[in-house]
Amino acid sequence: MDALELRREGDDIVTPIDTTWPARCVKCNRPVRSADFVMKAQWVPRWVIFLFVISWLIGLIVYLFKRRRFQLTLGLCEEHRASRTQNMFIGGGLVILGVVLMVVSAVEDVGEDAALGGVTLLGGILWTAISANLMMIKKVEGNYAWVRFKGPFFESVR
Numbered sequence: 611m612d613a614l615e616l617r618r619e620g621d622d623i624v625t626p627i628d629t630t631w632p633a634r635c636v637k638c639n640r641p642v643r644s645a646d647f648v649m650k651a652q653w654v655p656r657w658v659i660f661l662f663v664i665s666w667l668i669g670l671i672v673y674l675f676k677r678r679r680f681q682l683t684l685g686l687c688e689e690h691r692a693s694r695t696q697n698m699f700i701g702g703g704l705v706i707l708g709v710v711l712m713v714v715s716a717v718e719d720v721g722e723d724a725a726l727g728g729v730t731l732l733g734g735i736l737w738t739a740i741s742a743n744l745m746m747i748k749k750v751e752g753n754y755a756w757v758r759f760k761g762p763f764f765e766s767v768r
Contacts, residue, residue, distance in 0.1 A: 638689075697741035
């Protein structure tokens with residue numbers, strides 16, 4: 611794929627969906643052997659999420675019909691790949707620890723440990739969602755996706 615297929619619109623990069631990006635790290639813009647990191651993504655309009663507040667059943671049905679699934683094949687250097695993997699393990703460990711604390715507190719009937727387990731579980735989910743995320747998908751229209759992230763690679767796209 612030519613780098614010309616990517617273009618900037620304000621703070622976003624517009625990219626064809628189901629495509630391969632140039633062989634450069636999306637975090638630091640260093641050259642990589644190949645763009646071989648497959649990022650599977652899905653997107654739904656924001657208003658669909660608000661339907662869950664009104665009715666979870668209607669929201670779920672609309673979500674299933676309005677979601678757009680696609681994948682981007684990106685370049686990711688070994689340093690940033692290792693950092694992402696490490697952050698995913700930390701988040702997964704926190705989730706497991708939170709579940710164990712909640713189960714132990716239920717068996718031992720200790721309410722304080724249940725609260726700590728819940729906080730640890732939520733912290734693990736948030737840690738993984740924030741630290742392992744490479745970019746934010748802003749919208750999808752037709753065969754193009756608008757993605758947002760910051761870094762040297764973003765600055766190199768015209």
